[in-house]
Amino acid sequence: MTAGGQGDVDPYQPDHGSTAFHVEHYDLDLTYRPHLNRLHGTATLRVRTLEDLTELALDLAGLTVEKVTLTGARLARYVHRADRLVLRLGGEVTAGTELTVVVRYGGNPAPISSPWGPVGWEELTDGVVVASQPTGAPSWFPCNDRPADKATYRTSITVDNPYRVLAHGALVSSKRRASATTWVYEEKRPTSTYLATVQIGQYEEHELVAEPVRQAVLVPTALRTAARDRLAHHGQLMTFFARIFGPYPFATYTLVITEDDLEIPLEAQGLSIFGANHLSSTDGDERLIPHELAHQWFGNSVSPSSWQHIWLSEGFACYAEWLWSEESGGRSADALASTWHRRLSRLDQDLVLADPGYRRIFDDRVYKRGALTVHALRGALGDEAFVAMVRGWTSRYAGGSVTTADFREHALEHATETGGTELAGEVQGLLEAWIDGAALPPLDGASGRGWLDALRR
Template identity: 55%
Template sequence: MSVAPSDSRHSYFPERGNDGYWVEHYDLALDYRVGANRLRATATVSAFATRSLVSFALDLDRLRVTAVLVDGVPARFAHTGGKLRVTPIRTLHEGTLFTVEIRYGGNPRPAPSRWGGLGWDQLTDGVIVASQPTGAPSWFPCNDQPCDKATYRISVTTASPYEVVANGRLTARRRGASTTTWVYEQAEPTATYLASVQIGRYQAVEVPGAVPQRLLFPPRFAARARYDLARQGLMAELFTELFGPYPFGSYTVVVVDDELDIPVEAQGMSIFGRNHMDGRRGEERLVAHELAHQWFGNSLTLEGWREIWLHEGFAAYAEWLWSEASGGETADVLAERWHRRLARLPQDFPLADPGARRLFDDRVYKRGALTVHALRRTLGDAAFFPMLREWTATYQHGAVTTDRFTRLAGRYAVAPLEGFFTAWLYTERLPALPAALG
């Protein structure tokens, strides 16, 4: 279910997102030629008008639009500056459910950003989609704001030697003379930046369990990938115990035959580079981190990007919880070490509003994890973990804010937490850690 947008959502990326409607569903039909990097597509967007609309806009980068229909009737449109502006023949009144069909295509390219290209990108032999935070318009027209979550149907037709992975459940696979059409359906509401398509020459392995897993990797990396990912089932059991039920029907991991700076997060899916699979579990903390995002980031999605600590702080803390449970260093030891390290670094932003340029600063991740651990020490495990499970249950598949989290946490405390959260979330200076639990 979409969540009403807030005034804060545009503060970091004012060029992304549009007012006046919520999207309920995206139906994307993509025909893609890998070698030529050529996309021909139709997007059907089902939306709900939150006010009367003479016109409206969608986010779409440099692809060429050939036709737009609103409720089946051709509409006027203009496509400039990353915005597709649509004027239907009649006003869409508040409360109206309407559909927009956009026919478009071209050579998709990543959207430029301060972090490099985002969105649809060519691999050596295939495609990766890595859209966080603003890359979704590189491959489909959308309302690119994280709080407007929708369901998806994604159909991809491409050459038959390639495996195609998208969000949700594979509901059809139709093989033609030289191409195959793959159809995926994502029933749980999904933010635009978490919608994804992966195309490559992969070996696919199904791993049963309480959380069914699908692993895809280049055949030559099979042994390394299977070993490095072998403990994901145990991680899922741990996180289900600590955070609450896994929020989706299954979990897919794709290992691409290219090196990636960092793994890529998508809903129900994570993507790793070949450099993250060394056959020795040398990057296992990242495996835990990406799995934890299925709770913190994918099911519970920030309402505005200033809330990034609610994703990265909890996922980074999940690394420490996995270390603790799997015989490695305890969360207490890791917290003390990282507190000493952060104390020696600049302390020049509040965690709850780090600014767009620091969105993926490692200090946000680690101070976020420290904040979660400090709260655990303050509440005690008997209150902390039930609080987390209520958090994930209350806002499952919804949008979250720092204020909602602090109010919920306050109900589990024996003393007011206003001073605690002011120090950890809204003050630049790093606070001292509370005393360790006995």
Template identity: 50%
Template sequence: MSGKSDRSGTLRPLLGDPTDGIDPYLPDNGNLGYRVTRYDLDLEYKVDSNRLSGEAVITATTINELGRFALDLSDALRVEKITVNGKRPSRHSHRNRKLSITPATPLAPGAAMTIAIRYSGQPRPIRGTWGEVGWEELTEGALCANQPNGAASWFPCDDHPSSKAPYRISVTTDSPYYAVANGVLTRKRTRASQTTWTYDQVEPMATYLAGVQIGAYSKVTLAKRPVPVHAVLPDRLRHNLASSFDRQVQMMEAFREMFGPYPFPEYTVVITDDDLEIPLEAQGFSTFGANHCTADHRWERLIAHELAHQWFGNSLTLFRWQDIWLHEGFACYAEWLWSEWSGGPSAEELALRYHERLRNLSQDLVIGDPGPEKMFDDRVYKRGALTLHALRAQIGGDKFFELIKDWVSSYRYGTVTTGDFTSLAARHSHTSLDQLWQQWLFDERLPGFPYA
């Protein structure tokens, strides 16, 4: 298998190489034969009619000779024009959420490839095993909830978590509305009744973490240094912001202390005017519903969870979906660490509480490979967190936090696997961790509680 060695010495396949195969959890997503190196998206959205017009310019490099290649794109969007390196392709087809393109002449291995696609339509979520994901129309606005395969609902892409690239996202919408996208706002221009918001996302980003949020919002700055922290929300919810999100800045301080530097230039919390069942993470921002902006701290653990994903999931992104515990287990354990740091129940108290709950549930899930139907099962989150608590109990708190900082630093902006983490952890332990990994990640039966 073509690939490169990672720090653990294992051979990791190069994304896009035909010998890689496709992630079995999402066999219809992702594409072979090339690597995307940049996305430039120019979008125009009409809120009242849920009408999206876009032009995507995708820069890529071929891996092998390409006589034909594919991108992921929802059938709800109509392709109007395609060029490859400035030339119209000899043919293309668009069905079953695959846009297949045959360039005018085959592309040599290692060739630069610029694909420009103009498209439009009424975007809608993609239905699948996990319900509806992707572009979602709100009462007055829109949001993107892509995980795991919804990015293709609003732009053509190589929709696989290991396909990370920088982005420029430009959103034009009616002037009363505020548009949020990934990265730093580099330009805002108003002409007549429309405003264009341009964001640059310099750090590589997975497609499922790309997002656009549009609504009747205004911006509040919660902190300017050392990391700018903002909230974007309807004016009617401002009176609850100080009650529900008042510890956001302290969370940032705590996680920087525990995990290392915040990986992006700034962090934004978007609060929609609609209620949402669960919060959503995206790179550089998180989205909460109006129901999460209350006059108390009842949702504080979720606020901590979404912030923690900026390190675990957004900077460090899984290479394959079977390793989702590397995202959710870490973010869940961050909830417990925040509680401990802020004077609430300790991580050990919370770990014991959830261990008792898991004991009363079915013992039929392998956390290290839960299967596509169960990869968002809450047991993956809680047992993933307990795995980290077991590791902390075995190697000690000082070694544990040294390991976490090393993990975050060593794979910053990259893709990771469980093997990467277990190999790195071995360097921070004086004893073998093989039994711990087997019991907690690969055995169905829940181990006994890991007392320190």
């Protein structure tokens, strides 16, 4: 807590975001010219202060601020430096004050460099992809860039014809004029900044499944057949996950396939982005497609409150791959767990899931050890209690943000309910070994076979 208004500093994002205020809503009114890579627009942020403040610092990188206005408090001046747009207030504003910040800005958006490569707004050969995890959101709009600061959005973006534009949320209008179309999307579910997105390309849309969750693919014409072949079983995948993880948390799900190859696929709110290369890779079906879909529950609906807790997203998404492998006739989750346990046992054992360190949040051991933790917990709880625990987790924290401590508490409650203090003690020891320790715990013969059959009944 500081009077300066930076709030508590998250060691996983020391130069990013603020806990001193909360953005309730982003209204983005943007125009983009693909051939010039020129973005221009106005962002209106509805803000509530959480502390007494004398300044308010937003994240915005690489774009030029033209004008800032503030209602609800007096703005003395603003400074835009080192990717921070700092509004100095004309006096102290008390906690709980509602403010409206309007920022007019523009320029040539570019990805932000991170230890894992460029993230955020990125030009494709013919269009744009926005994949912001973990710190790319300020490449296209001023924001409080913390995963826990979730907000609703209205995104209006005018782009030259014939480009197709997809943003997160529901399409509420598209007005076509002679040279450009204005697309308006509304996102009513709380959304982390890194999951806010815009996809621009010469795409056509195909519905894969209409009910109970609409699933569609946005794809360049040349990749249409390949995409439909690859995604023929997507409806089954969705149904299977909903049975184990609980109801799908958003209204629709769209897979975007870019014409370009992409290094990795990435999730955004209600959609995922894949490169053309992911359609032809044998990994696509078995691993990447279920992984990205699982993030809608783990990461997007139930979000990490800091990148420190990313194993709660990646561990579950990775475990979801193993579950789908078993369900779709591939290797069982148990067999995959044994394989990965063996591989991890040959790597350095110096990573702690509860606190991996910022530079290692995307270390593959976070993913695989996270999945093994889920598998070990399933073995201890038994399949029925495990599914109840997972469904309870996704419903209890739907639209919210979580820490490792929240998960521990939740799992222990289910252990107590299922097997009293004895099982709770066992689960507590198990979680301590897997989450807090660096040494790889043994993988005891975990799970009853045939549980997927039981779920189908």
